[in-house]
């Protein structure tokens with residue numbers, strides 16, 4: 001079965017014909033052409049495919065596109081405003097939170113979701129929020145520093 005999927009994607013209303021069994025990850029990458037959301041394990045283990053649905057982190061490899069009907073979906077492509085990096089993007093850039101970068105969109109979206117809900121998280125809250133994301137390069141220390149820096153940037157007025 002196919003349906004007309006209606007949702008808000010990165011701040012814009014969209015209507016797309018999709019099959020009921022299409023994953024949100026495949027909808028974003030292959031139908032819409034937003035390739036910033038990465039395919040990693042394809043099985044709910046790595047977090048590379050994390051997007052926000054109504055500001056909550058969701059693994060798009062385990063989410064049917066149809067489940068986004070009527071909801072607000074944000075991907076990594078939504079964060080930059082008028083060429084300016086968001087607080088989380090700046091945090092990862094300035095604190096060297098990325099190496100190969102493959103995991104980075106997922107970490108950034110999970111972090112953005114956290115800071116939208118709680119702009120001054122403790123280190124434990126940061127670690128908890130990123131517990132579904134795996135990085136094979138950084139050792140995580142720089143990633144935690146990046147999110148703390150992003151939190152400070154939010155306090156200075158940047159959006160997550």
Ligand code: FES
Nearest residue numbers: 040041042047061
């Ligand atoms: S690709 Fe979705 S959790 Fe790994």
Ligand code: FES
Nearest residue numbers: 099100135136137
């Ligand atoms: S920066 Fe390479 S996997 Fe995280």
